[in-house]
Amino acid sequence: MEAHNPTGVAIGQEVPKPVSAVIFDMDGLLLDTEGAYTVAQQRILDRFCRTFTWELKALMMGRQPQEGARVLLEALQLTPEEITPEQFLAERDALLRDVFPDSPLMPGAERLVRHLAAHRVPIALATGSSQSQFALKTSKHGELFGLFNRVITGDMVHRAKPDPAIFLAAAEGFPLPQPTPGSVLVFEDAPNGVEAALAAGMRVVMVPYPGMPEEISRGCGATAVFASLEDFKPEQWGLPPYTDSST
Numbered sequence: 001m002e003a004h005n006p007t008g009v010a011i012g013q014e015v016p017k018p019v020s021a022v023i024f025d026m027d028g029l030l031l032d033t034e035g036a037y038t039v040a041q042q043r044i045l046d047r048f049c050r051t052f053t054w055e056l057k058a059l060m061m062g063r064q065p066q067e068g069a070r071v072l073l074e075a076l077q078l079t080p081e082e083i084t085p086e087q088f089l090a091e092r093d094a095l096l097r098d099v100f101p102d103s104p105l106m107p108g109a110e111r112l113v114r115h116l117a118a119h120r121v122p123i124a125l126a127t128g129s130s131q132s133q134f135a136l137k138t139s140k141h142g143e144l145f146g147l148f149n150r151v152i153t154g155d156m157v158h159r160a161k162p163d164p165a166i167f168l169a170a171a172e173g174f175p176l177p178q179p180t181p182g183s184v185l186v187f188e189d190a191p192n193g194v195e196a197a198l199a200a201g202m203r204v205v206m207v208p209y210p211g212m213p214e215e216i217s218r219g220c221g222a223t224a225v226f227a228s229l230e231d232f233k234p235e236q237w238g239l240p241p242y243t244d245s246s247t
């Protein structure tokens, strides 16, 4: 007779640890800002007759602003005589200053954050955005973003994603006893973010920003990939299930 195996995990296979804390990325994951970045950056690159492709976007998204601009201009072989990273960022900031305060939430973001907070699951935010950009982008969602136990912005750490420093710093703010990295789940939309979270020893649900080609997201090595946060089922990760009607 076959032994009863209530875990659904094959005998000999490691049972996944339940998730005890969650870290969210912000741009492109909770807030729909990546589309605006793409439009602004293409507008700047138009005068150099360059196309802002998805490959270029994947290279820079998730990074600190200065680092992202440097990587982009280098990949496009644009010299400082043509445009410096500082000039690029100044132009981009001018184009986005009035757009960011209207940043909408991504589908499923508010429900998941409120659900975890209501169930006292420790949650943190780790964004490559600077503190001032964070304030601008979240200005209409203050109460929701106030639910996080800790917010780490790109200018609070020395090394940007894909370095794991930002996720390790975010995890330090969790209430004691500190969760082990393996019991922390990260939500990310960008390849640099997935790489950083995996390097921190955490599990990663990737929700690629809409339109990202599958060949980019597929190669990232995320623990799971969903088309939308709405597809995430908390109970499959040892978290409390949703009890409201949209399940």
Ligand SMILES: O=P(O)(O)OC[C@H](O)CO
Binding pocket: 025, 026, 027, 028, 037, 060, 061, 062, 063, 064, 065, 126, 127, 128, 129, 130, 190, 193
């Ligand atoms: O995706 P985030 O929240 O780390 O933000 C990174 C940049 O500011 C936008 O790509």
Ligand SMILES: [Mg+2]
Binding pocket: 025, 026, 027, 028, 029, 061, 062, 188, 189, 190, 193
């Ligand atoms: Mg992001």
